[in-house]
Amino acid sequence: MIIAFNCGSSSIKFKLFDKDLNTLASGAAKNIGEDPTINISGAASVNETISKDTAYNDIFKALLDKIFKALNIKEDDITATSHRVVHGGNIDKPVVVTSDHSEKLKEIDKISAFAPLHNGSALMSLEAVLEQLPNTPAVIVFDTLFHHTLPQAVRQYAIGKPDHEPRIPLQKYGAHGLSYQSILKIVASKLGKKENETSIVVAHLGSGGSACAIKNGKSVDTTMGLTPLEGLPGGSRTGSIDPTLIFHLVRDVAETLDVNGMRVSRGEYIMNKQGGFVGLCGTSNFGKILDEIPPADHECWKPWYEGDMPNKYALAYALYLDRLTQYLLSYLQKLSHGQDPKNAIDALVFSGGIGEKSVRLRKDVVDRLSVFGVSVVDSLNNQASEQEDEGAFALSNDISKIPAYVCWTDEEGEAARQAKSTLNV
Ligand SMILES: Nc1ncnc2c1ncn2[C@@H]1O[C@H](COP(=O)(O)OP(=O)(O)O)[C@@H](O)[C@H]1O
Numbered sequence: 001m002i003i004a005f006n007c008g009s010s011s012i013k014f015k016l017f018d019k020d021l022n023t024l025a026s027g028a029a030k031n032i033g034e035d036p037t038i039n040i041s042g043a044a045s046v047n048e049t050i051s052k053d054t055a056y057n058d059i060f061k062a063l064l065d066k067i068f069k070a071l072n073i074k075e076d077d078i079t080a081t082s083h084r085v086v087h088g089g090n091i092d093k094p095v096v097v098t099s100d101h102s103e104k105l106k107e108i109d110k111i112s113a114f115a116p117l118h119n120g121s122a123l124m125s126l127e128a129v130l131e132q133l134p135n136t137p138a139v140i141v142f143d144t145l146f147h148h149t150l151p152q153a154v155r156q157y158a159i160g161k162p163d164h165e166p167r168i169p170l171q172k173y174g175a176h177g178l179s180y181q182s183i184l185k186i187v188a189s190k191l192g193k194k195e196n197e198t199s200i201v202v203a204h205l206g207s208g209g210s211a212c213a214i215k216n217g218k219s220v221d222t223t224m225g226l227t228p229l230e231g232l233p234g235g236s237r238t239g240s241i242d243p244t245l246i247f248h249l250v251r252d253v254a255e256t257l258d259v260n261g262m263r264v265s266r267g268e269y270i271m272n273k274q275g276g277f278v279g280l281c282g283t284s285n286f287g288k289i290l291d292e293i294p295p296a297d298h299e300c301w302k303p304w305y306e307g308d309m310p311n312k313y314a315l316a317y318a319l320y321l322d323r324l325t326q327y328l329l330s331y332l333q334k335l336s337h338g339q340d341p342k343n344a345i346d347a348l349v350f351s352g353g354i355g356e357k358s359v360r361l362r363k364d365v366v367d368r369l370s371v372f373g374v375s376v377v378d379s380l381n382n383q384a385s386e387q388e389d390e391g392a393f394a395l396s397n398d399i400s401k402i403p404a405y406v407c408w409t410d411e412e413g414e415a416a417r418q419a420k421s422t423l424n425v
C-alpha cells in the first residue's frame with residue numbers, strides 16, 4: 001500500500017492506496033487555524049474536533065496516529081509514502097528519502113523560505129513519518145515541477161539581477177502543480193483526448209487559490225509566483241498587491257518572527273496570514289462569506305463592478321470575483337491566440353474546495369466570461385456540487401463555446417502515482 005500526504009495551508013489530506021492505486025481510505029485534518037477537525041473514511045470512520053491552538057505538527061502527528069490505529073495498518077503493509085512539498089525550486093524530479101535522509105532534507109529545506117506556509121510543515125510531517133516508518137522509502141513530489149514548462153517571458157520578473165547569490169533564481173515557479181496534473185489527466189480522459197493535445201484553463205480555488213493556462217498539456221501561465229503569495233487572494237493571503245504597500249502598512253517590515261520554527265519577516269507574515277478573506281472580513285471560511293452576501297439579483301451587483309457593497313462579506317466576494325475573472329479572461333485570451341476559442345480551448349475547469357462546492361461562484365464567474373461564449377446550464381451547475389469525487393462533471397451544454405466543468409482534484413492520487421513510478425513498485 002502507498003500513503004500520500006498533502007500538507008496544505010489550512011488542511012492535511014491523505015489517501016491510502018493499494019498497489020494498483022485504487023483508493024482504500026482517505027481523510028483530512030481541515031480548518032487548521034480556525035476550528036480544526038479530523039476525519040477519516042474507508043475501512044473505519046473517524047470524526048473528531050481538535051483544540052483550536054494545536055500546532056500544525058501536533059495535528060499531523062494526531063492524524064498519523066489515527067490513520068495507523070483506525071485503519072489497523074502495520075509498518076510492513078506500506079511499500080512507500082508520498083509527500084506533497086509545494087516548492088521544489090528547479091528540482092526536476094521527485095526525490096526519494098529514507099531513514100538516512102538528513103542531508104537531502106536539509107538541502108530541500110533551504111527552499112522553505114519560498115513557501116513559508118507550506119514547505120516547513122510538509123518537511124516536519126515527513127520527518128514524523130520517517131520516524132514511524134524508518135524502513136519505508138518516502139518520495140517527495142513537488143507542485144512546482146508541473147510549471148517547469150512556463151515560457152521565459154512569463155517566468156521572468158521585470159527586475160534586474162540580485163546583488164547576492166539567492167538560494168534559487170528569483171522567478172515565477174507557480175504552485176498547485178499536482179492538482180493541475182491530476183485535473184489535466186481527469187479532464188483529458190473525460191474529453192477522450194490525449195493529455196498533450198488538451199488545452200484548458202483551470203481555477204484551483206482552495207484556501208490558497210490559483211489559476212493555470214495549460215496548452216497542449218503544458219503549463220504556459222499560472223498566477224502564483226516566486227512564492228504562493230502572488231496572484232489571487234486566498235483565505236489569509238493578500239494575493240498580488242502593490243509590493244510597496246506593505247512598507248507603508250507596517251513599520252519593521254523586515255523584522256523576523258518565529259513561524260512553525262522558521263524565521264519569516266513580519267511583512268511576509270502579514271501578507272500570508274492576515275490578508276485575503278481574513279483581512280477583508282475576519283474569516284477564511286468561504287461558506288460563511290456566501291451566507292452573508294446579498295442574493296445574485298440584489299442591486300449592488302448591477303453592474304457588479306460599479307456597485308457599492310452593503311457589507312464586508314460582499315466586498316470580499318466582489319473583490320475575489322474581480323481578480324479571478326481578470327486572470328481567467330487573460331488566460332482564455334492567451335490560449336485562443338487569434339483562433340476561435342472554440343477550437344483552441346477544450347474546457348474551463350473549476351476545482352479546489354471553493355470551485356468544487358460553490359454553485360454561486362461558478363455561475364457568477366461564468367456570467368462574467370460570456371464574452372468568450374462560456375455558459376453553464378443552471379440545473380447542471382446546481383447538481384454538480386452533489387456529485388462529490390466523480391472525476392469531472394460537465395456544467396455546460398452545446399451552446400457554450402467552451403464547456404465548463406467541475407473537476408474534483410486528486411492531488412493525493414497524483415502524488416501516489418509519481419511515487420509509484422519513481423520507485424518502480
Ligand atoms: N460548501 C462550501 N462552499 C463554499 N466554499 C467551501 C465549502 N466548503 C469548503 N469551502 C472552502 O474551500 C476552501 C478549502 O478548500 P481546499 O481545497 O480543501 O483547501 P486547502 O487544500 O487549500 O486547504 C476554504 O476556503 C473553505 O471555506
Ligand SMILES: CC(=O)OP(=O)(O)O
Pocket residue numbers: 007008009010086118175176206207208209228
Ligand atoms: C500552494 C497552496 O496554496 O496550497 P494550498 O492551497 O494547499 O494551501
Ligand SMILES: [Mg+2]
Pocket residue numbers: 008009206207
Ligand atoms: Mg490544497
